[in-house]
Amino acid sequence: MAEKLALVGIGKIARDQHIPSIESNPDWSLQAAVSRHASIDGLDHYEALDELLDSRPDITTISLAIPPQPRFEYAAQALKAGKNVMLEKPPGQSLAECYTLENLAKEHGVSIFATWHSRYADCVPDLKSWLSSRVIRKLLITWKEDVRRWHPGQEWIWEPGGMGVFDPGINALSILTEIMPYPVHLSEATLEFPENRSTPIAADLTFVDPTGADMSAVFDWREDGPQNWDIDVETDQGRARLSEGGAKLEIDGTLVKQGADHEYANLYARMAELVKHGKSDMDLSPMIHVCDAFSLGRRLTTDAFHY
Template identity: 75%
Template sequence: MVEKLALVGIGKIARDQHIPAISGNPNWSLEATVSRHASVDGVASFETLEALLEERPDISTISLAIPPQPRFSYAEAALKAGKHVMLEKPPGQSLAECFALEALAREMDVSIFATWHSRFADCVPHLKSWLSSRELKRLAIVWKEDVRHWHPGQEWIWEPGGMGVFDPGINALSIMTEILPHAVHVCEAMLEYPENRATPIAAKLKFTDPNGAEMTAVFDWRQEGLQTWDIEIETTDGDARLSLGGEKLEINGELIKSGSNNEYPNLYARMSELVRNGASDMDMSPFIHVCDAYSLGRRITTSPFEY
């Protein structure tokens, strides 16, 4: 059965990822969009979610590709209208919001999905399987990119709730929490804030592993030239390196897999499965690490940032 879907927010991520993924999945039909400033050719357009919900009761699923700050009110309205809801990452601006939405989805008997797109990169399942039978000795995340390239002029990421460098950093944490066979927690953090911004531009984290493995993460939004999205792993029985954000996997120096970017098609396939089975997926473990980093982080002020 084809599910009718509305996409809320028609910005860069919607055009680059959501719309192609929806169009390529026969289980979904993009029936409408919600945006005050943009639309999609051939698709019904609404300026408000309220208007959409009133005029198109036949649409079963709402996908929210808007910044995290206003996302709670949109998701709450959609859930109360009996719609399934798909949340772009991060799923909200606070854990409390996300837990409230999860409870509301249960109450309304609909599906809700906190999407972590990097978990759905081609090589992540293979690395998870490989690591499951090995003892971890070291895990090092290095996630460095150019904010001017990936978030041009997007001021919301520098405001409270926008998460700053943790907007991409949480992608790495979503992979880490997916592949590890046990839970870890942040024990130390250093956060660099531009003197004119409310969220960090760089961060360094250390984790406590119950088995004593050395675990670190470095996030930086000031990278120019080649971008870096790597996770290096050492075990008692071999080493692995996940790069390109999860599209390339090497084990013991040998290329195991190098795939294409199928993250968002995989997300919409997962959402279709959840709706079909009457289930939800609201894993908050990546978000918990970010909140702990803010709680434990030593704040360092650095030079101003301007686009």
């Protein structure tokens, strides 16, 4: 029998990704929506989560597609009500929030899933497998996009907890922490903050690789031209490029795989598996890199940003 699910937050990402992925998966039955400003035709609608929890005790799972700042309160409320919880990335504003939610899920015997959709891009497993038998010499992440195109008018990303350029950058870090055969950690960071904003618009990161590989990342939200979501790797047995956010893989300049957009469908398949077996998945390694960047980062002030 399909699990009954409610979706909290009915914005662009919910309509583009969450709703189609839920409706195409027979393990889920989308029953209700929670939003102050939007609704889904044919479903029960509530303006607040407590209204949903009071009215629909039959719903077992809550998926949160809302900004990170309010997410902790919503997730904690759902967990305390005995609901499984699926968290859009990043899973919270801070590591402390995430660890608290993980403990709440254990306390109440429910599942919680900190999702990293870019890990579920089609070519990520292929690059991970390819790297497992090679020695990495150099790795460069280039994650450059136009914030005006992808996040038009979204002021929350510029507020504390919104993470700025790390909102997309954490996608790259989620891939990095998935494909690497061993963990690495951040050693240096330079963060560029617009003079009128509280979160960075660009970042340069340097990592320590225990084998001595040269490893770095460049994030920028001011890319007017072609958008870049690339990871280039040089090894002792060739070079690889993962591009299009993980959908395309080239080895030594030859295209070996061009994937499709299955990221969110794969997330909901994973959530169904977790609920079925009473397990949780709260890997926070991408979040650790972001927190380290803010802790270690040298802050530079740049031009004001306006939509």
